Amino acid sequence: MEVKTKSLLDNMIGVGDMVLLEPLSEDSFIENLRKRFDHNEIYTYIGSVVISVNPYKSMLIYTPEKVEEYRNRNFYELSPHIYALADEAYRSLRDQDKDQCILITGESGAGKTEASKLVMSYVAAVCGKGQEVNKVKEQLLQSNPVLEAFGNAKTVRNDNSSRFGKYMDIEFDFKGDPLGGVISNYLLEKSRVVKQPRGERNFHIFYQLLSGASDDTLKKLKLDRDFSKYNYLSLDSAVVNGLDDAANFRTVRNAMQIVGFMEDEVQSVLELVAAVLKLGNIEFKPESRCNGTDESRVKDKNDLKEMCELLGIEQSVLERAFSYRTVEAKMEKVSTTLNVAQAYYARDALAKNLYSRLFSWIVTRINESIKAQAKTRHKVMGVLDIYGFEIFEDNSFEQFIINYCNEKLQQIFIELTLREEQEEYIREGIEWTNIEYFNNAIICDLIENHQNGILAMLDEECLRPGTVTDETFLDKLNTVCAEHQHFESRLNKNSKFLNDHSLPHCCFRIQHYAGKVLYRVEGFVDKNNDLLYRDLSQAMYKANHTLIKHLFPEGNPAKVNLKRPPTAGFQFKASVGTLMRNLQTKNPNYIRCIKPNDKKAPHIFTESLVCHQVRYLGLMENVRVRRAGYAFRQAYEPCLERYKMLCKRTWPHWRGPAREGVEVLMADLQVPAEEFSYGRSKIFIRNPRTLFFLEERRRQCLQDLATLIQKIYRGWKCRTHFLLLKKSQIVVAAWYRRYAQQKKYQKIKSATTVVQSYTRGWQARKLLRELKHQKRCEEAATTIAAYWHGTQARMELRRLKQEVRNKHAVTVIWAYWQGTKARRELRRLKEEAKRKHAVAVIWAYWKGLKVRREYRKFFRANAGKKIYDFTIQRIMQKYFQGLKKTLPSMSPIDKNWPARPYIFLDGVHMELRRIFHLWRCKKYRSQFTDEKKAVYEEKLEASELFKDKKALYASSVSQPFKGDYLEISKNPKYQKLNSSVDEKVLLADVVNKINRANGKGTTRILLLTKKNVVLADQKTGQVKANVALPDLTSVSVSTQNDGFFALRLKEGSASAVKGDFLLSSEHLIETITKLHHIGSTASDGEQLNVDISDEFLVQFKHDKVCVKFIQGAPKNGNSVSCKRKNNRLLEVSVPASA
């Protein structure tokens, strides 16, 4: 058996379809709803109608998985759900080409808007996909947040109450892909703009704008974020729990963008919203006129001014429109003043009109965006989310209109349900039996009848000349409708003199299909008239604002229409008429929403409240109509599939047509013939009892079947398990045996190997022993042989040695003997030679003596001098040649000189040394250039001046005298200074000029030419002093290692005005030498004195100061310090040189 789907009838909590309720009563109906609600089953069917009870909590029944579950499934196949209805409607639209409408009704807060969004989102999820289709879907879905922002508000009954009726046609192509849509809006509750009941708010957009807009936007709109600044915004519930106005504002702006609003359009819309808020803040004060009447004047013009700026209206025009009213009658124009009350009335009327027209414009604008592009015929699915029946304590014109609309919807519901029922019966060939039900056409007639309907009376009263008040309207109703059985007023219909005291004054009561409603006539005439003074609409038309101009076309003076605009009632009746005609062409699907409690809280089910709604929604009526003929119907195939297990002939397979199978089944079950009928494709079951009988039998049968299946399954499972065990056991045994044999074989194999190895070992050892023995025998024989041969050899050796020894002894003895003989011969020969030599020497001496005696006389005369000269010459020759080789180097400072070889050469040797030194000095000098020569001359002069006189001299010897240390001619910095000196600069250096007052030094440039000493500023090069050399008498320096020197000037000379100069230089020796040199080479020949002393006097202006040099401890890096000790003493401390 195959049970494919979970049916509506499976796992039922209560009953899923009220049609099956047994017994049917209001109590059982509500009890069923409660039971299901307690188990989170918020949806229940009445046939194809879905009842939805608001859970007031989020439920996990709208997930994508749920969408998939309900997709392409039959309506009754799964437990009740709004998706089942949406799927049914969508599939009949797509597959059967039937236009659909989904009518969602219920009281405020019952969940209509949520339901409509669920339907739309389901359809969006299951219909086709693709870039274009997705865009259309997105636009359709995003129209909701925009409309909710402008058309919804928090009320005491619902935090997001729709304050307008909405009907949306969604258009599809032949494939079922959405193409676009058209939205119609009905009767926006515009009175909310200017006044809200206690605990309620104005439309969401006002709060969203103030909370969510950026500071910049608010500034542009001249708004303040504080709600309390605006008279039109109620403060007691400005902030709603769970409602994030700021975030919603962003959502709305985003949605507007998606829907297709241009940025400037959004801006215009926000400007209008801001203008309404500003309008609410305009207040009036009375101003007496000369004719005694009061005329209104705007109190504080600031808000008026800002509003006019926002909308581009001329302030004076609008201000006048709040003070005067022009009435045009035929060719005449009469202007009357407005009192304060009238001005407020005009202001509020303008605000209401402004907002409601803006809302209608937004709907039109959305329609423009979402309208279907393709011109082909569309399939249409309409979704109607309209206010439900309203019964308040205080019911006014709005409730009257709303309830009228609901009467019409009930009428269409009855009409279409019955028509559908009837059509199905005809289609299925079942006989139609008349159904008794209440037809509310009579109530609709009471309201909308053209001649004497309440709306017609109201219009007549509004258009009537003369004084028209709500009371005159009620009087009219009393006369015209008094006889109507659904109309009641205080004046009893039976007698004008007997009053119905249950009715207050100024009220009338209508007995609607859903219950009696008492209406207060106050405001009926006014609201129906919905007047906006022409001056105001003209002022609006003059605005320099495209949208405002567009919203008030009647303000165009060129199109003045003296006819009154249609009344609100008339307009509503007309639009309801259009809506009804539209709905009648479509296949209806109903969602009836019920609100379980007044607290907006989950888990609370207030029976009295639900009972009230069940009554006025006519749900009992609904069930009765559904059950009037047959309570349940089902196509043959699913019916046979569900119940085939109840009959042996149909179980498990029925091969013939499904209908015959069902007939066999019913016959077999002996269901009485009057309990069901066979239609063409469905079986119709009259009574729910019969269905429950079938269900009960099925349940039992399923239990038996389950037991049987269990039994077979268990047997099969055990058998299979056993066979598996058996098979496994064989495999395991085979594997084990193989394993055991393998083990045994391996054991034998290893034992054999051991035995084998032992045997082989033993054999090998035996062989080894034999081989070892054999080898030892061979070795012993060899050893013995070796010993024998050794003995033999040694004996032979001994014999040979003896023989050799003997031979050697003979040789040695022979040699000794020969030697002795030779030595004796040698001694004899030597003796003989000595004797011969002695004889020869004695002979030579004797001969020599003889010769010397012969020649002594010649030698003494000549040879002695010659030999002497010769000897001297030889010695000198040798001396010079030796000196040539040992000459010292050519350096004049080389002190080496070779030693003299003979004392007699002492004088020559010293002379030669002197000559050589002079010669090499000359050679050395001859290489000098003129400049170098001059330098050496200066150095020489320095040496003459300072050597052994000043300690500083020693360190100056190795320093070259550079002269121009500043490179004065090349350095551009000193160009000016250079050019101010005529002569060639002989010395340019930086010196310290010692301050006479404190002994501190100041850097100066010292230039020395042949004629002058110039002192100049080091930084600027400016000449500070120019002393002609003839003015210098002497220079004083110390004996120590310092650079101080005093230039002492001739008394009375031009340069001596400021006194002598005490200076310090790094190149003192060079400077003084140069100065001295110039003096000595000058033409006048006046020498400059150089005084070297550790104490000298210096003339400072008029004082003579003693400069004293003392030896200080070496510190501060050997620096010289100079201090003024007193007026007469300047002490220079020179560290002792190391």
Ligand SMILES: Nc1ncnc2c1ncn2[C@@H]1O[C@H](COP(=O)(O)OP(=O)(O)OP(=O)(O)O)[C@@H](O)[C@H]1O
């Ligand atoms: N199916 C649902 N699941 C969860 N919460 C719901 C559901 N239906 C309604 N609600 C809750 O109830 C509140 C009121 O619902 P909704 O606005 O749809 O009421 P309504 O019938 O449109 O009322 P009105 O006539 O005032 O516009 C929602 O804001 C939401 O919090």
Ligand SMILES: [Mg+2]
């Ligand atoms: Mg709503």
